Amino acid sequence: MKKDTGGMYQKALAEYRLKIYFLAPTLLVLIVMNVFPLIWSLGLSFTNYSSLMSKRIAWVGFTNYSRILSDPFIWKYFQTTARFVIIAVGIEFLLGFGLALLLKEQFRGWGLVTTLILIPMMLSPVVVGLFWTFIMDANFGLLNFLLGLLGFKKILWLTNPHLALYSVAMVDIWMWTPFIMLISLTGLLAIPQSLYEAADIDMASWWFKFRKITLPLVSPLLVLAVLFRVIDAFKMFDLVFIMTGGGPGDVTETISMSLYRLAFNKFKTGESCAMAYIILILIIALSNLLIRWIHRTKTA
Amino acid sequence: MTRRIVKGILIGAALLFFLVPIYWIVATSFKQWPDIFAIPPKFIFQSTMLHYKALFNLDLEEVAKFGQAGKSLFPPRFVNSIIIAGVSTLLSVTLGTFSAYAFSRFRVKGEGDLLFFILSTRMLPPIVVGIPFFVLYRTLGLIDTHVGLILIYMTFNLSFAVWLMKGFIDEIPKEFEEAAMVDGYTRWESFVKVVLPQALSGIAATAVFCLITAWNEFFFALILTSERARTAPPSIAAVQGTSGINWGQIAAGVTVFLFPVVIFTFLVRRYLARGLTFGVIKR
Numbered sequence: 001m002k003k004d005t006g007g008m009y010q011k012a013l014a015e016y017r018l019k020i021y022f023l024a025p026t027l028l029v030l031i032v033m034n035v036f037p038l039i040w041s042l043g044l045s046f047t048n049y050s051s052l053m054s055k056r057i058a059w060v061g062f063t064n065y066s067r068i069l070s071d072p073f074i075w076k077y078f079q080t081t082a083r084f085v086i087i088a089v090g091i092e093f094l095l096g097f098g099l100a101l102l103l104k105e106q107f108r109g110w111g112l113v114t115t116l117i118l119i120p121m122m123l124s125p126v127v128v129g130l131f132w133t134f135i136m137d138a139n140f141g142l143l144n145f146l147l148g149l150l151g152f153k154k155i156l157w158l159t160n161p162h163l164a165l166y167s168v169a170m171v172d173i174w175m176w177t178p179f180i181m182l183i184s185l186t187g188l189l190a191i192p193q194s195l196y197e198a199a200d201i202d203m204a205s206w207w208f209k210f211r212k213i214t215l216p217l218v219s220p221l222l223v224l225a226v227l228f229r230v231i232d233a234f235k236m237f238d239l240v241f242i243m244t245g246g247g248p249g250d251v252t253e254t255i256s257m258s259l260y261r262l263a264f265n266k267f268k269t270g271e272s273c274a275m276a277y278i279i280l281i282l283i284i285a286l287s288n289l290l291i292r293w294i295h296r297t298k299t300a
Numbered sequence: 301m302t303r304r305i306v307k308g309i310l311i312g313a314a315l316l317f318f319l320v321p322i323y324w325i326v327a328t329s330f331k332q333w334p335d336i337f338a339i340p341p342k343f344i345f346q347s348t349m350l351h352y353k354a355l356f357n358l359d360l361e362e363v364a365k366f367g368q369a370g371k372s373l374f375p376p377r378f379v380n381s382i383i384i385a386g387v388s389t390l391l392s393v394t395l396g397t398f399s400a401y402a403f404s405r406f407r408v409k410g411e412g413d414l415l416f417f418i419l420s421t422r423m424l425p426p427i428v429v430g431i432p433f434f435v436l437y438r439t440l441g442l443i444d445t446h447v448g449l450i451l452i453y454m455t456f457n458l459s460f461a462v463w464l465m466k467g468f469i470d471e472i473p474k475e476f477e478e479a480a481m482v483d484g485y486t487r488w489e490s491f492v493k494v495v496l497p498q499a500l501s502g503i504a505a506t507a508v509f510c511l512i513t514a515w516n517e518f519f520f521a522l523i524l525t526s527e528r529a530r531t532a533p534p535s536i537a538a539v540q541g542t543s544g545i546n547w548g549q550i551a552a553g554v555t556v557f558l559f560p561v562v563i564f565t566f567l568v569r570r571y572l573a574r575g576l577t578f579g580v581i582k583r
Contacts, residue, residue: 015406018487022402026395026418026458033455034421037432044432051435102311113311115569117318121576122565124516126533127554131325134547140337142324178318179576186573186581224577235425238518242537256427263431264523276428287423291416294580 038280045273052267064274073250074258074275081254084165085233088172093226095173096180103181104188114185118178125175129242132171133158136243161251164244168252171239176229183225187218220297227290234286255279322558329551336547351552373535374553381531381557384446385514388453393507395454396461397469397499401491403462404469405477415463419578422459426519434523446529452520457510460578464509467579468502469495505571508564515561532557 045064049057068074103114120128135142136157144154157167191214199209237256240246246253246261259279263272328336330347354363355374403411433452434443442448472495480490496503518533525531536553565572573581 015487019402019406019408022398022406023408026399026462027414029395029455029458030418030421033451034424034429037429037436038424040436041428041432044435049435051438099314102307102314111569113315115566117314118569118572119322119562119565120318122512122561123322123558124518124533124561126516126518126537127558130537130550131321131554134328134551135321135324140339140341142320142341145339145341174318174321182573183577183581221581224580228577231423235427237425237427241518256425259427263427263434269431269435272431276425276431279425280428283423283425283428284420287420290423291419294419294578295416297580 041273041276044270045277047270049270050267051269060270064271065278067271068275068278074255076250077253077255077258080165080252081234081236081256084169084172084236084254085230087166088169088176088233089226089229091169091173092177092180092229093222095177096182096225097184097222099177099181100184100188103185114182118182120175121178121182123175125238126242128171128175129239132174133243136167158244159248161248164248164252168239168243171243172233172236175239176232179229180222180225183221184218187221188214191217220293224290224293224297227286227293231283231286231290234283325551326555328547329555331548331551333548336551351548352556354549355552355556372549373530374532374556377530377532377535378556380446380529381515381533384449384453384529384531385511387446388450388457388514389507389510391450391454392457392461392510393465393503396458396506397465397496397503400462400465400469401495403466405474415466418459418462422456422578426456430520430523433520437524442524444525444527444529448524449521449529449531452524453514453517456517456520457513460513461506461510463578464506464575465499465502465579467574467582468499468506472498505568505575508568509571509575512561512564 046059046061047057048060048063099117103110136144138144138154138156138159141157143157144152147155156163158164195213195217196209199213204212235256236254237260240252240254240257241260244252246257250258255275256279259272259275262268262275327343327345329351330349331342331345332348332350335342335345350363353359355372357371357375360371402408403415408414437443437448442451476494476498477485477487477490480494481487485493516533517531521531522534525534532553536550536557568575
C-alpha cells in the first residue's frame with residue numbers, strides 16, 4: 001500500500017518534470033527574445049540614445065513621445081497607413097468573398113484552380129513587390145501595354161503622387177485577396193447543405209438564402225479574416241520599401257516605413273523607440289480584438 | 301446554363317489575374333536582353349539561360365560579353381537562406397511540438413493566458429522589435445551572423461508552431477497514450493512512440509509553414525545582416541546592372557526563389573486555411 005502511493009508520487013513527479021521540460025524552453029525563448037527587447041526599448045524610448053553616435057546617453061523623460069505626437073508628418077503617415085488599410089482590405093474583402101461564392105460549388109479541376117489562386121499569398125512580399133514594379137513600369141511594363149490595348153493612355157503607376165498609394169494597395173490586393181477567399185471558402189463549405197434544401201422547399205429567393213443562411217454562418221470567419229488582414233496591412237513595410245521607398249515625395253510613407261527611416265537612416269534610436277511604442281499600443285489594441293474574436297470562434 | 305458560362309468566365313479571369321504576373325516574371329527570366337524591354341511586350345521569344353548563368357556565376361565569359369560586369373552574390377546568399385530557414389524551422393517545430401503537447405495534455409496553470417501571450421508575440425510588428433534587436437545584436441556581436449538570424453526566425457515562428465501543433469495534437473485521442481502507459485510505457489515513451497507518429501503530417505505541415513515564413517522574411521535580414529549571413533530576399537532586390545536595374549537577373553533570382561515556395565504550397569494545400577489562421581480554423 002505504502003509502496004503504491006510512493007509509486008504514484010514518483011509518477012506524478014515525473015509527469016510534472018516532463019511538463020516543465022516541455023514548456024520551459026518555449027517560454028524562455030519568448031521572454032528572452034520578445035519581452036526583454038521590448039522592455040529594453042521602453043527604456044531607450046526615454047533617452048536620446050543614437051546607435052550611430054557614441055555620445056553619452058541621457059534621460060530625456062517624455063520628450064521623445066511629445067515630439068512624435070506633435071509632429072504633423074507622423075499624423076500624416078498614420079493617415080496614409082489608415083487609407084492604405086481601408087482601401088486594400090476593403091477591396092480584398094469584396095473580391096475574396098465574391099470569389100469564394102463563385103468557387104463554392106465544386107467542379108472538375110476545382111482543387112487545382114483554388115490552389116493556383118492561393119499561390120500569391122505564399123510568396124515573399126519582396127519578390128512580389130519586385131515583379132510588380134517591373135509590370136507597372138510606365139514604359140515597357142505589361143500593365144500599361146494591356147491597358148493600352150483597351151485604349152488607355154500611359155499611366156505612371158508608381159511615380160504619379162495621386163496614384164502611387166493605390167498602386168501599392170493594388171499589389172497588396174493581388175497578394176491577399178486569395179487569403180480572404182480561402183477563409184471565406186472554408187466557411188462556405190462548412191454550411192450544411194440541408195439548410196439550403198429546406199429553404200428551397202419554401203421557394204426562398206437567392207437573396208433571402210444569402211442573407212439568412214450564408215451570411216450569418218460565414219460572418220465569424222469573415223471577421224476573423226478581416227482582422228488578420230487589418231493587423232497585417234497596418235504593419236505594411238516590405239511592399240512599400242521595394243516599390244516606392246515611401247515616394248514620390250512622401251505619399252506612400254506608411255508608419256512602418258517612416259519608423260524604419262527614423263531608426264535606420266536618421267539613427268535616432270531613442271526617438272524611434274518611442275514611436276515604436278506608440279505603434280505597439282495600437283497593434284496591441286487591434287490584436288486584442290482579434291484574440292477575443294478567436295476566443296469566441298473557438299468556443300462557439 | 302448562361303449562369304455557368306458567366307461563372308466560368310469570371311473564374312478564368314481571376315486565374316489570369318493571379319497567375320499572369322507570376323508567369324510574366326518567369327518568362328522574363330528566360331528572355332534575351334532586348335526582348336525584356338520590348339514594346340509591345342513579347343509573348344513569344346527566343347529563350348536564353350544567360351540570366352541564370354549570370355546569377356550562378358556560370359560561363360562568366362559569355363555573361364561578360366553582354367556587359368554584366370562583376371560576380372553575382374546570389375549563390376552564397378541562396379545557401380544562407382537554406383541554412384537559416386532550415387535550422388530555424390527545425391528549432392521552432394521541435395520546441396513548438398513539445399510545448400503544444402504540454403498544453404494539450406497537462407494541466408497548465410493559466411493555460412489560456414499563456415497561449416494568448418504566445419500568440420500576441422507573433423502580432424508584434426517586426427519593425428518594433430527590430431530596433432531593440434539591432435542595438436542588442438550590435439552589443440552582443442550577433443549582427444551579420446547566421447546564429448543571430450536563426451534565433452530571430454525561430455522566435456518568430458515559435459508562437460505559430462505552438463498554436464498549430466496544439467490543434468493537431470488535440471485531435472489525437474488521449475486514449476492511445478493512456479493505453480500505452482497502462483502497458484508500461486512512461487509518458488515520454490508514449491509521447492515519442494505513440495503521439496509523434498500520429499502527429500507526423502501535422503508536424504510536416506507546420507514545418508512547411510515555418511519554412512516558407514523564414515524563407516520569405518525580408519525586414520530582419522535587411523537590418524541585421526550585410527555580407528556573411530545575408531539571405532536571398534534583400535539581395536535579389538539589390539541586383540543593379542551597369543545600365544540601371546538588371547531586370548533579367550532579378551527575374552531569374554525571383555524565379556529560383558519562388559519555385560520552392562510554389563512546390564511547398566501544393567504540398568500543404570489541405571492545411572492552408574488552418575496554417576494561416578494559427579490553427580483556429582480546423583479544416
